[in-house]
Amino acid sequence: MQAGDGSAAGQRGASIWPQAAERFPPADRILSTILTRQAARYRDRMLFVFGETRWSYAETVSIAAASASRLLQAGISAGDRVGLMCSNRPEFLEIYLGCAWIGAVTVPINTALRGIQLSHVLRDSTPKLLAIESCFMPAIETLEKDVSSPQIVWTIGEATAAPLAPESILPLPPLGEEASPAAARPGDTVAILYTSGTTGPSKGVCCPQAQMFWWGVYSARALGIREGDVLFTTLPLFHTNALNAFYQALLNGCTYVLEPKFSASGFWAAARRHQATVGYLLGAMAVMLLGQPKSAGDTAHFMRVALGGGVPGQFHGPFLERFGVPLLDGYASTETNFVFASTIPSDRPGTMGFLVEGAEARIVNPDDEPLPDGEAGELLLRAREPLAFSTGYFGMPDKTTEAWRNLWFHTGDRVVRDADGHYRFVDRMKDSIRRRGENVSSWEVEQVLLKHPAIAACAVYPLPSELGEDEVAAAVQLEPGHAPDPVEIVRHCEGKMAYFAIPRFVRIVTAMPLTENGKIQKVALREAGRTPDTWDRDVAGHKLRR
Incomplete structure (x- = not known):
């Protein structure tokens, strides 16, 4: 039943993304014009299914x-x-x-x-x-x-x-x-999407009309989307991934199928029911699908390709072998666009792929000086197309200037460019955590923890999970005379922050590791990993109250 088997669902039109920029010149890259023009072209064709x-x-x-x-x-x-x-x-x-x-x-x-x-x-x-x-x-x-x-x-x-x-x-x-x-106008803000910071509160990313247009173009190009495809997503609409998939469908004469939420046990049945040809997965989702019992339905579907951003490299092969679906590697951010993409299937699974047409990239040292191939540094990005990136952070001109200094967007990610133009993510340069597709601000979690009367100091940092992503860990130093246990500390967080930001790991320490300047040395906590005195919420069986 897969899309390449000659079935009706497999007989899709050719990829038409190259014509999108021609059909919609700069002044027309606004949603009302795109909708109106595509409606005149496709009329009764189904655009949205829920x-x-x-x-x-x-x-x-x-x-x-x-x-x-x-x-x-x-x-x-x-x-x-x-x-x-x-x-x-x-x-x-x-x-x-x-x-x-x-x-x-x-x-x-x-x-x-x-x-x-x-x-x-x-x-x-x-x-x-x-x-x-x-x-x-x-x-x-x-x-x-x-x-x-x-x-x-x-x-x-x-x-x-x-x-x-x-x-x-x-x-x-x-x-x-x-x-x-x-x-x-193409530069008018159509949405403000909040993305977690590191040393401060979340920043509202101003997304102009034209940026969302280019999201649809770049993502469709990377996935090889064809006219008549059925795009199937279970990701939340309040993030750019699911939102820009709507633009992918709209610009390419496709059908956009939205499910209420991801279900590992129900994913393939839903994809089969909708005759989906393109899917969208992030990180742990692919691992969860592999964790389901094998069945005859594993290949009884029409899916030709799936986005696999953040899926660890070791799972790409087993996913393709079991489900017959290649995963696309890539790199994107709310502030930029889909700027790196791999081959299909990925030639080097779990990496970023190659820089796409329409974007520029540099790997630099702390002084923004370019580094040679093979040397890790901060990834800087710049768009060639007008308004393909965000216009800045809402109400934060200082943060906008800092992030876009020297006319390049500073991603805060440490990346290596290989001699053949292939890019590899190394780690985050700043103190950020990504769990189950959600960015977690360590600063925001720390602010909540510090309101507990028994906590004198704390540090929130990532530890690796079994699913290949981050888990939230908190090291806590107590005030003299206080002795709360980890359960009490976690209970203090419940209801005061998003459930996905609540620490899974709690480590109570007598003193924090400090730098010479008296700052908490989080790198030492990360490198220590899961120590014998690290409490694990999952092992303890503690259930969060949402």
Whole structure:
């Protein structure tokens, strides 16, 4: 049943990504124009599928225009920010498309955020309207006292007990009349996506309309997407991966299939049901699929290729052998784009691949001087295409200047370029953690830990997991006369941060390793690894309260 076997699902059109830039000259790289033009071309072809919900290309234009009208009637206009805290469901895309239609800015919010993290996003972005799925309303109760709720709150889905005053909450209004698109420009911000920092709070990445266009072009090119493909994702829409997959489908005449969430046991059955030809996996997801019991259905599907960013190299071969699906290696970030891609299948599994056309890269020393091939240094990136990268961090001109100094984006990643132009990720230069596809700010976790009266000092750092990604570890130095156990420390974190940021490992130390300047030497903690006195939440069987 795989796509290359001559079946109906395998007979797809040729790749058409090279024509995207020609069909949409710079001024037309805005979502309303792309939607309208593609609807005229594909009309009744299915664009979006979610459960029983199906939108054709033509219907999607009407939904975007009606969603825009709903926002305008609520007083939202171009440049206003709309917070969106919603799981994978059609209403998410409705609101995103409506905002883009009138030039408003969507602020997707990770549905796991609580406490200090959620407070920062709302305090920083100051949305005029918050659309929130009803099941996430209890998160509002965890906000810090100085954070005021937006002027308008729309609830999505069945109502639950609300922590806000009833008069400030309305159910999501139904779609009605349609509005004309605004005169947006390619450089206008269409979304602000928050990505975790290292030595400070998360930064809001300003994504212009044209950047999302180029995400669709570059990603489709790397994956070899063809007209008529069925793109299947279970990743959350509040991250750029699933969001830009919608653009991949839209630009290439494909169907975008969205599932509520990833299920290792149900992934292949769903892919088979939708006749998916392209899939999207990150890190541990491929490892989890390999961990499922083998069955005859392992190759009974139509999938031709899957994105495998972050999947450890040793799992590529077994994945291809078992499921018949090659994994694409690559490298991307919210601030940049899909700028590195491997061959299909990857010629050197688990690495970054080669630099794509349209981007420039340098490996440099701390003074931004280029280093020779084979020597590790910081990866710097620059776009050749106009507005293919982010325009900066929202409300943080100092951080924007720092990251884009010398007109290059400084990734904070240590990378090696081989003599043949192949790039390899070595490690992160800064103190960041990536767990199950989520970036974790060690600084934010430390701020929560330090509010515990028994904790005098702490350091949060990554330790490797069995699935090839990071796990969050915390070293804790206690105040004299206090003796909380690791369970109490973890309980202190619950409800105050996203569940994925809560430490799995807790190590209580008598003193922190310090540098000559008195700073905590996290590298020593990382290198020590799982010491005999490191408590492991998974081994202890502690279940988090979300």
